[in-house]
Amino acid sequence: MVSMAPFEDYQQNIISDASKLTFDYVPDRLVHRDREMKQLFSIFRQIVDSNVGQKAFLTGNVGTGKSVLSKRFCLDFQEWAREKSQAIEFAIVNCRARNTPSAVLLKILERFDPHFPDRGFSTTEMLEILRKHVDRQKVHLIVVLDEANVLVKKSGSDLLYSLTRFDEERIAGEHRLSLILISQKDLIEFLDAATLSTFKRTNTIKFDKYDKEQLWGILADRVELAFYPGTIEEETTELIAEIASEWGDARFAIELLENAGRIANDESLDFVNADHVRAAKAMTHSVITEDKLRMLDMHKLLTLLGISHEIKGKAYITTGQSEKGYAVACEEYEERVRGHTQFWEYLKELEGHGFIGLRLSGKGHLGKTKLISLPDIPAKVLEEKVTELLQSKRR
8 A cells, every 4th residue: 555654644734725726717806807797797688677688899919807707797696687587698718629610509409408519510500499398487598608710710700690689589588699799809899790780899998918017906916815914025026927917918917926935935934034935936937828829920930940049058149140940940840931121020019919029239239130039938849849830820
């Protein structure tokens, strides 16, 4: 029998409830998203007030609170509607994991029938079965499609069109379905004309990036929920907020917080300091980098690949060296090299995303040469991640 003694010696002195630091956790209240919550409620209250279905777009970058707000909204709206004698059900589908109409409908139907068979029915039949469920139970169903752009890109707009016209044939009576579509990009540009005609463009709620003060507030809330009292000082959470504010990403901030706590605990300490945060950034950055890299087009990825080749073993390279590396990368992937002006735009955008640093040169360089650095990720790691993405684009 394996001895459990090593685990018995391991004490958790800092994090009291790790579940409050997961991406799936839905807080009882959302910090700094009151405006967006009120906007969504203003649109959807008509379900109860006027018995009509509603549709809304939630758009914004990764980590701006779209998904968690939709979950909190559904829970709170369900309770509010119950007090008004209106039965609300909701189904939340991640369209990156379920990117075909049948897979999406199966997830929705499982809300009413957990044992619904995963094959044997067409999408038309599944929609009709869904209609019978909501009518029989006399509920209004809110369908949340997270990362809906992935579904539309892979399978087209047909399912969205069908869901938006779900109640079209009802001559009288209550509408039974509403729709919330979540996407990092404006989904409108991906929809065909027929589907687009069923949406009100004014029902788009834009989620801006969190600033440092907002992230600090979110972190303070999670510290109270997940950490033992006195284990992390205010200035340490401020540092995390400052680091994460570069992206405005609450997920990144919370992950930094959790990893800093784990590092401190592994050192058998009972407090988290700034050095633990810096160590956590080194651990966590690769995760956020992957999310951000996927949003870059081919030539920005080629620019990063060229930089990663040229900067190995060096603190800085010149823009001229980076342009040379970019040209080599273009040749390797059989892409036409863009001009100097366009390349400079790539560099500025990559700096804006935090992938590279750009500064004027000092001694040892003629004129006003710009120097490029990789402030947060080793060149070898960046090269591997970019190469993997470029190869996937070629498949």
